[in-house]
């Protein structure tokens with residue numbers, strides 16, 4: 001099936017007389033006839049459900065659709081994108097280990113890796129997304145267990161050279177984890193370029209309607225844990241909490257990562273997505289391919305309009321030919337990038353404030369990737385405690401506006417921007 005068809009029909013094929021839409025299995029637990037039947041589940045000898053903290057049929061149907069969309073072998077849902085990135089990393093990193101990460105990543109993930117995971121004894125070296133192979137290779141240590149980056153970074157809108165990062169990761173015997181939230185599998189399938197694990201904040205385009213916070217982790221099934229057994233003892237040596245099962249042996253490279261992540265991390269940390277939210281996420285996925293096309297068209301139209309406007313100092317959007325990431329975008333995102341555009345007003349902080357105040361259709365929100373256009377001036381909201389100098393250093397200068405272009409009519413959006421710019 002092609003991507004467009006998987007969006008609509010993937011993950012669930014009803015049998016005769018069964019519900020057409022995926023059922024919401026709103027049940028914490030599942031009934032068995034004998035203790036022996038249930039015992040097999042606890043020994044990981046049989047497949048089945050017993051408690052929704054570990055697995056739920058609704059969630060599994062939606063995870064299966066996302067696995068198909070990404071071209072992976074297994075997937076799981078999490079309660080948020082933050083949980084997805086934490087679980088994906090913590091599944092293969094422990095105290096004393098080290099991560100190499102692109103420095104151009106979501107602020108929440110930056111904090112997760114550089115503060116919270118550091119407190120757990122997991123160290124990180126950040127490299128610029130534009131780093132050469134030599135520079136990336138120099139960041140590795142003997143205890144490096146993963147490389148991390150975002151296909152299109154939020155909010156910097158840099159494009160990751162996935163092949164380059166995958167090559168460096170594999171040269172050191174570690175997997176590349178790519179957060180594919182902004183591109184979605186409609187725009188880019190990182191596994192085709194060598195990524196091993198993909199994560200998502202499904203809160204963004206996948207849900208797309210500002211309805212449900214969620215996350216997902218997908219395994220390509222390509223990384224050979226047994227070939228690097230000394231690095232990944234959690235996958236390649238017996239887990240005593242499951243009667244000595246060795247995940248990489250029992251479930252192969254296609255299933256080991258997601259199985260361990262589910263039966264160990266979900267069991268112990270419990271960041272599940274509710275079946276209700278999984279159902280809402282699936283509704284979003286059904287139109288993802290149609291919405292992404294419009295988000296990209298509208299994003300391009302808004303970026304081109306802003307780029308020609310005399311009151312706009314600069315525009316960051318990889319769909320513009322002069323953007324520094326345009327060449328990478330042509331390679332990795334041939335069908336368009338996303339709807340998020342960032343730009344700076346020539347009038348600085350004050351002009352940004354006037355512009356935002358005068359917008360009528362575009363709402364001021366911290367959210368992105370919603371069907372409705374929204375925008376944010378970090379200097380006057382999320383980063384308001386910083387001085388102009390600090391803002392510049394952090395890559396969010398005072399005049400910067402991040403606009404998440406929705407799926408309304410582009411002419412209405414441009415008219416709204418035009419009248420707000422006239423007031424500046």
Ligand SMILES: *Cc1c(COP(=O)(O)O)cnc(C)c1O
Pocket residue numbers: 080081082083085106108109150153154179181182200201202203204213214215
């Ligand atoms: C929003 C976002 C996250 C965090 O996801 P939540 O669902 O808000 O927890 C992670 N990565 C990227 C790229 C994001 O945009």
